[in-house]
Amino acid sequence: xxxxxxxxxxxxxISDFQKVLKSSKNIIALAGAGLSAASGIxxxxxxxxxxxxxxxxSMATEDAFYENPSRLWQFYHYRREKANACKPxxxxxxxxxxxxxxxxxxxxxxxxxxxxxxxxxxxxxxxRALEETCTxxxxxxxxxxxxxxxxxxxHGRVNDVKCSSPKCGHxxxxxxxxxxxxxxxxxxxxxxxxxKTIAEDDLPRCSKCKALARPGVVWFGEVPYDLEKIDDLxxxxxxxxxxxxxxxxxxxxxxxxxxxxxxxKVAVFNLERSAGDKKANFLFLGPCEETLPSCLGIxx
Ligand code: BJW
Ligand code: ZN
Numbered sequence: 001x002x003x004x005x006x007x008x009x010x011x012x013x014i015s016d017f018q019k020v021l022k023s024s025k026n027i028i029a030l031a032g033a034g035l036s037a038a039s040g041i042x043x044x045x046x047x048x049x050x051x052x053x054x055x056x057x058s059m060a061t062e063d064a065f066y067e068n069p070s071r072l073w074q075f076y077h078y079r080r081e082k083a084n085a086c087k088p089x090x091x092x093x094x095x096x097x098x099x100x101x102x103x104x105x106x107x108x109x110x111x112x113x114x115x116x117x118x119x120x121x122x123x124x125x126x127x128r129a130l131e132e133t134c135t136x137x138x139x140x141x142x143x144x145x146x147x148x149x150x151x152x153x154x155h156g157r158v159n160d161v162k163c164s165s166p167k168c169g170h171x172x173x174x175x176x177x178x179x180x181x182x183x184x185x186x187x188x189x190x191x192x193x194x195x196k197t198i199a200e201d202d203l204p205r206c207s208k209c210k211a212l213a214r215p216g217v218v219w220f221g222e223v224p225y226d227l228e229k230i231d232d233l234x235x236x237x238x239x240x241x242x243x244x245x246x247x248x249x250x251x252x253x254x255x256x257x258x259x260x261x262x263x264x265k266v267a268v269f270n271l272e273r274s275a276g277d278k279k280a281n282f283l284f285l286g287p288c289e290e291t292l293p294s295c296l297g298i299x300x
Contacts, residue, residue: 007278010268010277010278010279010280010281010282010283011281011282011283012282012283012284012285013282014284014294014295016282017267017282017284017295018295018297020239020265020267020281020282021107021109021239021295021296022107022108022109024109024113024238024239024265025109025110025112025113025114025238026113026114026233026236026237026238026239027113027114027115027116027237027238027239027240027241028115028116028117028118028233028234028237028239028240028241028255028259029095029098029115029116029117029118029240029241029242029243030118030119030120030240030241030242030243030245030252030255030256031095031117031118031119031120031121031126031243031244031245032119032120032121032243032244032245032246032247032252033048033120033121033244033245034243034244034245034270034271034288035091035092035095035119035121035125035126035243035244035288036086036089036092036121036123036125036244037244037271037287038089038090038091038287038288038289039086039087039088039089039092039123039125040082040086041082041083041086041121041123041125042056043244043246044056044057044246045057045246045248051075051078051190052189052190052193052195053193054071054075056075059071059072059075060217060219060220061219061220061221062219062221062222064219065164065214065219069200069203069212069214070195070196070197070198070199070200070203071195072214072215073183073198073203073204073215074183074186074187074189074195074196074198076158076215076217077178077179077183077186077187078186078187078190079122079123079158080158080159080175080177080179081177081178081187082187083122083123083124083125083158083159084124084159084175084177086123086125087125087128088125088126088128088129088132089125089289090289090290090292090293091243091244091288091289091292091293092125092126092128092129093129093132093133093293093298094292094293094296094298095117095126095129095243095292095296096126096129096130096132096133096134097133097296097298098115098296098298099115099117099130099133099142099150099151100133100134100138100142101113101142107296107297114148115148115150116148116149116150116151116152116233117150117151117152118151118152118154118230118233118252118255119151119152119153119154119155120154120155120245120249120252121153121155122153122155122156122157122158122217123158124153124157124158124159126151126153127151127153130150130151146229147229147232147233148233149229152225152226152229152230153225154218154224154225154226154227154230154252155217155218155224155225156215156216156217156218156225157173157216157217158215158217159173159174159175159216160172160173160174160215160216160217161173161174161179161204161206161213161214161215161216162213162214162215162216163206163208163209163211163213163214164206164211164212164213164214165206165209165211165212167209168206168208168209168211170206170207170208170209171216172207179204180202180203180204180205181202182196182198182199182202182203183198183203200212224251224252227251230251230255234255234258234259235258235262237259237264238259238263238264238265239259239264239265239266239267240255240256240259240260240264240265240266240267241267241269242256242266242267242268242269242270242274242277242280243269243270243288243292244269244270244271244288245270245274246274246275247274247275247276247277248275253275253276256268256276256279256280257276257279260279260281265281265282266279266280266281266282267280267281267282267283267284267295268280268282268283268284269284269286269288269291269292269295270283270284270285270288271285271286271287271288272285273285
């Protein structure tokens, strides 16, 4: 009788992971909400998935915005206030240090190794960690190669504001708190079943054409940012580090399998089991703010 083939279990060996890490030249990290959980930002699914009484996933669509822009802006105002009040955690800093070629060569990686963090997060914490870790000159030097930027925020940024008029589409970074007077204080309504109704004219407006503005994030059905660049990075990656994502939202959820399909390795860092992790080469279960720095060889 033919023997049933044994499914290979992901390795949990840190030293084996570090051997793979050192021999990798094109590394990507794919991050999700779990990366920012220790900073106090709620995740989307599971226990963090409600704002007031609403399912946060059902609010991430253009339809939800046009149905009730006042509610949506209160949701994003709350998210902006939260993100801007939170601080990066040890996992953000570990990835920021790993962005530095000097640091990677100290760890034993090739001098010309490449690394890009592709984050689905819109909170800006990875960027802040990088800005706190290196000088503007260093950030400029590691950003010189457009094909290998230190980071890509594929679902946009909560501090970006985008014109809702397709004719204009103006987008700008605006972290003002509050972004408009009518939203001031509404972040405090979180636990109460009360809702302010704000007239469209009093919501954020485009600074160019004065049309209603929307948050500059990517909702379901919209095309994420920098997809061509990401596709090239995924295609050449020999190691994909998947951090704190449920791996349920595409196209991001497909990247690890694509890396493995052309012979690259995948290492998953998550608090618990997540979609597709059975096929990973390495699996480190636990808080990524602890597992990631230690696996990357970063002392705290
Ligand atoms: C910890 C931890 C700790 C906790 N340490 N871990 C099939 C193929 C392609 C597309 C589709 C498809 N089927 C359907 C689609 C379309 C759709 C989709 O994927 N739907 C799924 C529901 C099936 N995708 C889209 O519409 C995307 N666009 C698109 O496909 O365009 C078409 C196109 C693609 C390619 C080429 C050409 C055209 C757009 C998706 C936009 C997602 N937007 C949101 C909202 C952003 C704005 C906002 O923030 O408000 O993005 S939804 C939400 O989910 C957010 C997140 O970035 C995203 C992913 O969630 P994430 O980060 O994984 O969070 P969680 O909460 O799910 O998981 C957290 C994890 O952390 C958990 O596993 C925890 O265990 C773990 N964790 N603490 C380590 N301390
Ligand atoms: Zn405009």
